Amino acid sequence: MLWLIITLHYAYAIHRLFMNVILKCRMQTGNAVAAAHFLLQSAEAAFPKQKKSLVVTEFKQAKVAHKRRSKAHREEKGPSQLPQDVLVHIFCLLDLQSLISAGLVCRSWTLAANDNHLWELQYTIFFGRSNNSSRTKTQWSGKSVNKDYTFWEENVITRTDIDWKETFKRAYG
Amino acid sequence: MSTTVPKKITLRTADNHEFEVDEAVAMELGTVKTFFDENPDATDEPIPLPNVSSKCLSTIIEYCKFHLSLRARGNDSSSAEEEGKVYDEELIKTHDNESLVELILAVNYLNIKDMLDTLNQGVADRIKNKSVEYVRRFFGIENDYTPEEEAEIRAQYEWAFEGVDPDDD
Known part of the structure; x- marks a missing residue:
């Protein structure tokens, strides 16, 4: 009981x-x-x-x-992640070495750093717009990058079929 | 210059603070401008900005007010441009990485192009010539690659790796 x-x-x-x-x-x-x-x-x-x-x-x-x-x-x-379009915008302000470093940070940054237009921009900075221009490396500063970025924005539609990263690598090496 | 009292617009942040601003200032915010363009008959009710904190919004409003006043001066544009540059540099300087990212998210959502350009340039300057590890640490980004994956990607860029500054923190 x-x-x-x-x-x-x-x-x-x-x-x-x-x-x-x-x-x-x-x-x-x-x-x-x-x-x-x-x-x-x-x-x-x-x-x-x-x-x-x-x-x-x-x-x-x-x-x-x-x-x-x-x-x-x-x-x-959690740490705020920047959206892809903002990352691409930031990366277009970077020089080549910094762009490549940024592309190794994490998966999301890799994706942004592989944006085709970024590499078209790098190509333009290094080798100029025309195939006939000299192949000397141009000095890049913030200003010139900005100018080229505007140029690139205006011309995006015409040349999207090219893999610019590959093209850049071949021309650079 | 009109003598009528400028129309006021109230913005409400994610943390429920209300900001009453001149219409001209509110129109600097692309998202708000689009809302009014699409809803010309919108009432005077506060515009909710669910992705923006009051801390960010007060910074953004200050920025818009300052740059509006610079543009209004117009005629002495070279000194205005210089003042604008100093203001922008100060803005970047007073934000650490975390708050800079938070501000970018808000400005991106509100679609304020000039301010986003300034802030993005600020981040780019902080990343430039830094090692991968430094950037991760600096921005509190978790490395979601395995060491093998990272080595593999690094190897793809052998052709370009040179002249990166050593960590300086």
Whole structure:
């Protein structure tokens, strides 16, 4: 008899604790998840079957909600990544060596640094616009790059079928 | 110069701050201008800018106001240009990498071409002649390549690697 009373008392205490945990989960204090796991196991042992399935469902829902929240939080907090079009714009202001270095930073930067038009621009800077121009390397400064970038913007449509990186590499080597 | 009171437009940031600005300043923001071009009958309700924090927006508004005033001067354009340059340099200088990236994202969203050009030049200057590792560390970018993959890409550029400054931090 005493044993039964102790068990019931224990079950009641767990029930209260457990409800607190669920409440806490709902209130976005996700750090109670580990404790909730332990309590879930205890609850499964102590609650009547029907109530048990109810609390288990509640718990699972709370956990999914917590996961979503923490994921959203992570995305919010993580280092902001620049979009591809901005990266390409920045990379068009770089000299050859810096462009290649930038292209090794991470996958997203590699993708931007391989933009065909960037290499057309590099080709223009190094070898000029005409096939007849001399092949001496021109000095690049911020200003001249900007000027050529404008030129390049105006002429994009006509020469997209060329792999400019390959073309540049062949001409450079 | 018109003597009527300039029309005001209210902008609301992601963190729920409202900024009341002159119409001329608001029209510097390409995204806002497009909105008004497409909705000429828009009411006076605040324009929500869900991708812009109040910190960024106040910087952006200051920038637009300053450059508007420079353009308004017009006649002494060479000194105005010099002042503009100094302002832009100061703007870059007062932003660390993280806040510079945050500002670029906002300016890109708001489609303010001149300001984006200035900020992008600022980032380009910080990347120039730096090693890959330095850039990663400087911008807090995680290397998502395996060492093997990175070596493979590096090998593709053997023909070009020379004269990169050593890390100086």
